[in-house]
Amino acid sequence: MTAPSDSALFSLPKAELHLHIEGTLEPDLVFELAGKNGVSLPYSSVEKLAAQYDFADLQSFLTLYYATMDVLRTESDFAELTRRYLTTAASQGLRHVELFFDPQAHTARGIRIETVIDGISTALEQAERDLGITGGIILSFLRDEPVEAADTILNAGLSRRELLLGVGLDSAEVGYPPSLFQDVFAKARDEGLHVVAHAGEEGPASYIREALDLLGAERIDHGIRAVEDPELVVRLAEERIALTMCPLSNLRLRTIDTLADHPLLRLDAAGVRVTINSDDPAYFGGYVGDNFTAVRDALGVTAEQAERFARTSIEASFASDARKKELLSEVDAWRG
Numbered sequence: 213m214t215a216p217s218d219s220a221l222f223s224l225p226k227a228e229l230h231l232h233i234e235g236t237l238e239p240d241l242v243f244e245l246a247g248k249n250g251v252s253l254p255y256s257s258v259e260k261l262a263a264q265y266d267f268a269d270l271q272s273f274l275t276l277y278y279a280t281m282d283v284l285r286t287e288s289d290f291a292e293l294t295r296r297y298l299t300t301a302a303s304q305g306l307r308h309v310e311l312f313f314d315p316q317a318h319t320a321r322g323i324r325i326e327t328v329i330d331g332i333s334t335a336l337e338q339a340e341r342d343l344g345i346t347g348g349i350i351l352s353f354l355r356d357e358p359v360e361a362a363d364t365i366l367n368a369g370l371s372r373r374e375l376l377l378g379v380g381l382d383s384a385e386v387g388y389p390p391s392l393f394q395d396v397f398a399k400a401r402d403e404g405l406h407v408v409a410h411a412g413e414e415g416p417a418s419y420i421r422e423a424l425d426l427l428g429a430e431r432i433d434h435g436i437r438a439v440e441d442p443e444l445v446v447r448l449a450e451e452r453i454a455l456t457m458c459p460l461s462n463l464r465l466r467t468i469d470t471l472a473d474h475p476l477l478r479l480d481a482a483g484v485r486v487t488i489n490s491d492d493p494a495y496f497g498g499y500v501g502d503n504f505t506a507v508r509d510a511l512g513v514t515a516e517q518a519e520r521f522a523r524t525s526i527e528a529s530f531a532s533d534a535r536k537k538e539l540l541s542e543v544d545a546w547r548g
């Protein structure tokens with residue numbers, strides 16, 4: 213069987229379920245917004261900024277990620293950021309996106325959560341009209357900030373309840389287990405919000421169990437360290453929990469040594485539902501289609517496996533049943 217071509221993988225209709233909108237801030241837009249907003253940057257050129265994108269681990273990335281987003285100031289900045297991401301996303305076959313944003317990283321700089329949500333929403337509405345992409349917004353709590361801050365930001369976000377799909381949990385993982393956030397997630401669930409959580413990226417497999425048992429997570433973001441716990445792998449498969457995996461992110465943050473070590477296919481073979489996503493594509497060297505081509509090259513992902521991951525991304529999304537059906541028939545047409 214021949215390997216799927218770049219264009220076949222790019223045109224495969226798919227959903228992205230693990231994408232931080234602030235992680236789509238490309239160096240050229242950083243400079244554009246810095247100029248517009250009068251923000252002085254510690255780098256003299258786009259190239260010098262891009263040269264910083266050599267990370268030792270998650271924290272070294274997060275430090276740059278939080279610093280760089282300081283150029284995002286106005287509703288139109290968030291709309292423009294999201295518009296650019298959605299344009300690239302469409303060119304790589306994305307038909308539905310559920311994107312994270314980190315409101316605490318903006319409110320800490322004096323930017324209102326409504327400014328952020330309204331900007332992102334405007335671009336999503338426009339993309340639905342112009343590109344036929346559907347989507348939603350997931351409010352992510354910073355797990356390395358106090359639990360009370362998560363509660364405060366949830367209350368603030370509820371002023372735009374109708375624009376939110378769910379809540380998530382991100383930022384520095386080790387030392388910040390899901391159990392800390394049990395009450396905040398219970399409140400979010402009571403509001404009818406969907407629940408997902410980053411777990412098992414750098415943190416242990418036990419954090420994945422906590423996310424399921426204590427937060428009620430419907431999907432696990434990353435989850436690569438599940439492979440260290442064979443009983444958990446069986447459970448994930450039995451309970452049909454989808455993992456939103458991000459191969460290029462794992463490589464660039466050195467949670468794996470080489471892409472050939474990525475557990476994607478081992479988990480797929482064990483019956484776990486896996487999906488392929490880009491996490492913070494501006495920082496990690498590729499958008500979702502690039503992640504598909506990278507795992508084809510490193511792991512030998514076949515067209516049949518790629519199609520399964522795309523179907524899973526649609527089925528595991530929080531889109532309506534009607535929208536899922538529509539997108540699954542687009543996948544059927546892609547297969548021909």
Ligand code: ADE
Binds near residue numbers: 382383461491
């Ligand atoms: N925030 C943005 N990207 C992240 C990642 N890969 N892990 C945890 N938090 C994040």
Ligand code: ZN
Binds near residue numbers: 230231232410433
């Ligand atoms: Zn992430």
